[in-house]
Amino acid sequence: xxxxxxxxxxxxxxxxxxxxxxxxxxxxxxxxxxxxxxxxxxxxxxxxxxxxxxxxxxxxxxxxxxxxxxxxxxxxxxxxxxxxxxxxxxxxxxxxxxxxxxxxxxxxxxxxxxxxxxxxxxxxxxxxxxxxxxxxxxxxxxxxxxxxxxxxxxxxxxxxxxxxxxxxxxxxxxxxxxxxxxxxxxxxxxxxxxxxxxxxxxxxxxxxxxxxxxxxxxxxxxxxxxxxxxxxxxxxxxxxxxxxxxxxxxxxxxxxxxxxxxxxxxxxxxxxxxxxxxxxxxxxxxxxxxxxxxxxxxxxxxxxxxxxxxxxxxxxxxxxxxxxxxxxxxxxxxxxxxxxxxxxxxxxxxxxxxxxxxxxxxxxxxxxxxxxxxxxxxxxxxxxxxxxxxxxxxxxxxxxxxxxxxxxxxxxxxxxxxxxxxxxxxxxxxxxxxxxxxxxxxxxxxxxxxxxxxxxxxxxxxxxxxxxxxxxxxxxxxxxxxxxxxxxxxxx
Amino acid sequence: xxxxxxxxxxxxxxxxxxxxxxxxxxxxxxxxxxxxxxxxxxxxxxxxxxxxxxxxxxxxxxxxxxxxxxxxxxxxxxxxxxxxxxxxxxxxxxxxxxxx
Numbered sequence: 001x002x003x004x005x006x007x008x009x010x011x012x013x014x015x016x017x018x019x020x021x022x023x024x025x026x027x028x029x030x031x032x033x034x035x036x037x038x039x040x041x042x043x044x045x046x047x048x049x050x051x052x053x054x055x056x057x058x059x060x061x062x063x064x065x066x067x068x069x070x071x072x073x074x075x076x077x078x079x080x081x082x083x084x085x086x087x088x089x090x091x092x093x094x095x096x097x098x099x100x101x102x103x104x105x106x107x108x109x110x111x112x113x114x115x116x117x118x119x120x121x122x123x124x125x126x127x128x129x130x131x132x133x134x135x136x137x138x139x140x141x142x143x144x145x146x147x148x149x150x151x152x153x154x155x156x157x158x159x160x161x162x163x164x165x166x167x168x169x170x171x172x173x174x175x176x177x178x179x180x181x182x183x184x185x186x187x188x189x190x191x192x193x194x195x196x197x198x199x200x201x202x203x204x205x206x207x208x209x210x211x212x213x214x215x216x217x218x219x220x221x222x223x224x225x226x227x228x229x230x231x232x233x234x235x236x237x238x239x240x241x242x243x244x245x246x247x248x249x250x251x252x253x254x255x256x257x258x259x260x261x262x263x264x265x266x267x268x269x270x271x272x273x274x275x276x277x278x279x280x281x282x283x284x285x286x287x288x289x290x291x292x293x294x295x296x297x298x299x300x301x302x303x304x305x306x307x308x309x310x311x312x313x314x315x316x317x318x319x320x321x322x323x324x325x326x327x328x329x330x331x332x333x334x335x336x337x338x339x340x341x342x343x344x345x346x347x348x349x350x351x352x353x354x355x356x357x358x359x360x361x362x363x364x365x366x367x368x369x370x371x372x373x374x375x376x377x378x379x380x381x382x383x384x385x386x387x388x389x390x391x392x393x394x395x396x397x398x399x400x401x402x403x404x405x406x407x408x409x410x411x412x413x414x415x416x417x418x419x420x421x422x423x424x425x426x427x428x429x430x431x432x433x434x435x436x437x438x439x440x441x442x443x444x445x446x447x448x449x450x451x452x453x454x455x456x457x458x459x460x461x462x463x464x465x466x467x468x469x470x471x472x473x474x475x476x477x478x479x480x481x482x483x484x485x486x487x488x489x490x491x492x
Numbered sequence: 493x494x495x496x497x498x499x500x501x502x503x504x505x506x507x508x509x510x511x512x513x514x515x516x517x518x519x520x521x522x523x524x525x526x527x528x529x530x531x532x533x534x535x536x537x538x539x540x541x542x543x544x545x546x547x548x549x550x551x552x553x554x555x556x557x558x559x560x561x562x563x564x565x566x567x568x569x570x571x572x573x574x575x576x577x578x579x580x581x582x583x584x585x586x587x588x589x590x591x592x
Contacts, residue, residue: 035562042565051583055573056566072562100513102590150584151591158591159584162573286511299556 007222008179016252022221023248025184026176030169031201032209033076039144039168040067051161059166061105073168076200077117077142079308083198084137086121094295097287103147103160113289116141127186135187136175145169181241193316196340211235216247227261231275234268243268247275327356349385383412391419404428431477441485444468459492500528
C-alpha cells in the first residue's frame with residue numbers, strides 16, 4: 001500500500017550485528033480542535049471540569065439522540081488542510097468505527113474512513129542538525145474523541161468521565177516519509193507550530209491536545225519494507241524520540257536473531273522508556289466501518305473554502321524567512337521569534353520603527369530570561385511590547401544608558417510603571433551636561449592623589465576612576481563623556 | 493433462490509457475534525448462517541440492475557448535512573447522564589475494571 005522511495009542519510013542508519021538498517025516512520029497525529037463545543041453536540045470542551053458535567057445526551061450515547069456537525073470544526077479542518085498545502089475534498093462522509101470500550105458509550109466512534117475531508121498534502125520540516133525534508137500528508141479527517149477511563153480510584157473498578165467524549169479531533173496521517181527519530185520529532189513540532197499559527201488547535205501536548213501514534217519499521221537501506229508496529233498515544237517530542245529508538249532496536253534484535261515482527265499495537269511506558277504489547281486479539285482491528293446513517297454527507301461549497309483561504313494567516317516557515325529578510329535577524333533567532341504566533345506578534349510590535357537587532361536582543365535576552373525565572377508565558381508578561389518599546393526608545397535617544405535601562409526593566413517587571421514614569425520618579429536621566437560631569441571628575445581626581453600618580457604609570461587604573469565618577473553621578477553620567485574627560489585630565 | 497456469491501460460514505457468524513459481543517451457541521451458527529445467506533442472496537438480485545454511469549447514492553435524502561454553530565448549549569446535567577448507570581461514584585460512571 002505504501003511506498004518509501006527515499007533512503008535515509010547514512011548518518012541515520014542503524015548498525016546491527018549483520019549490517020546496517022534504515023528506519024521507516026509514519027505518524028498519525030491527533031489534534032484537538034480549539035472549538036467551544038463538541039463535534040456533534042452543544043456540550044462544552046473546557047478542560048478540567050468536574051466529571052460528567054460537560055456531557056450532552058448525544059455524547060453519552062443515549063438512544064434517540066441525533067448528532068449535528070459543528071460548522072466551526074469543519075472550518076478548522078479545512079483551514080488546517082490548507083495550511084498543510086493539501087487537497088480539500090468538497091465531498092466527505094462520516095463513518096462508524098465499531099469497537100467496544102468502557103469510555104466509548106456509543107459502541108462506535110464517528111470518524112471519516114473512505115472519504116476524508118482533506119486529502120494529500122505536504123510540509124517541509126527541518127530536523128535538528130539536518131537538511132530540510134519534505135513530508136507527505138496522506139489525509140486529514142474529522143473524528144470524535146472518547147471519554148476518559150480512570151483506573152486508580154478503585155482496585156477492581158474503572159471510573160469513567162465522559163467530558164471528553166465527542167470532542168472534535170483532526171487525525172492527520174503522514175506518509176511513511178521519516179527516516180530518523182529527529183525527523184519524526186521535527187515533523188510533530190512543525191505540525192504543532194502550523195496548527196497554533198492557524199489557531200485550529202492549541203497544540204498543548206501536556207494536556208494531550210496534540211498526541212501522536214507512531215508507526216515504526218526497519219528495513220535494509222533502500223530494501224523491502226519491514227512489518228510495522230504502531231505505538232499509541234505518545235504525548236511529548238522527547239517520548240516520541242525515545243519510543244522510536246527503543247522500537248527500532250527491538251525490531252533489529254528480533255530480525256537479526258532470525259525472528260519475525262508481529263504487526264501489533266504497542267504502548268510506550270515513559271517511566272521505563274520501553275514499548276510493550278497493548279492488544280493481542282488479532283481481530284481487535286476489525287472495525288467494520290460503515291457510513292453513519294445518522295449523518296448526511298458533508299458537502300462544501302467553493303465559497304466556503306474560498307472564505308477560509310482568504311483569511312489564512314502567514315505560516316511559521318514563511319514568517320521565519322520574512323523575519324530574516326525584513327529585520328535582518330539570524331535564522332536561529334527568527335526561529336525562536338516565530339515559534340508561535342503571539343511571540344512573532346510581540347516582536348513585530350516591538351521592532352516597528354526601532355532597531356530590530358536591539359529589539360530582538362531585549363526580547364530574547366532580558367524579557368525571556370525574566371519570564372522564564374518567573375515561570376510565566378509571554379501572554380502573562382507584565383511588560384507589553386509597547387512598554388518595552390518605550391524603554392528601548394529611551395536608550396536610543398540617550399536619555400538613559402543600557403546599564404540603567406536594565407534597572408528600569410527590573411522595576412517595570414515589578415509593575416512600577418512605564419519606563420518614562422520610573423526614569424522621572426527616580427531621576428535616572430543620563431547626565432550629558434559636560435559641566436556637571438567635569439565637576440564629578442575633578443572631585444574624584446582631587447580625592448585620590450595617590451591613584452592619580454599610579455594611573456600615570458598604569459593606564460589600566462582608568463577603570464577605577466570611571467567607576468568612582470559613575471558612583472558619584474549615581475550611574476547617570478554618560479559613560480563615554482566620563483572616559484574622554486578622565487583621559488584628557490589624567491594625560492592618558 | 494441461488495446461493496450468494498460470497499456466502500457466510502458458521503465461522504463468520506461466530507466471529508461477527510464475538511465482535512458484536514453477542515453470545516451465540518455453536519449449535520445455532522449453522523441456522524443463522526443459512527438465514528444470513530438467504531438475505532444476502534435476495535439482496536444480490538440488485539446486481540442485475542445496470543448502474544453504469546450512476547453515482548453511488550450515499551443518502552436516502554437529497555440534501556447535505558445541516559451544521560450547528562459553535563456555541564455551548566448544554567451541560568451540567570450530570571444527574572440525568574448518570575441516571576441509568578448501574579453504579580456511579582463521585583460523579584463518575586463506575587464499571588468493572590478494564591485496563592489494557
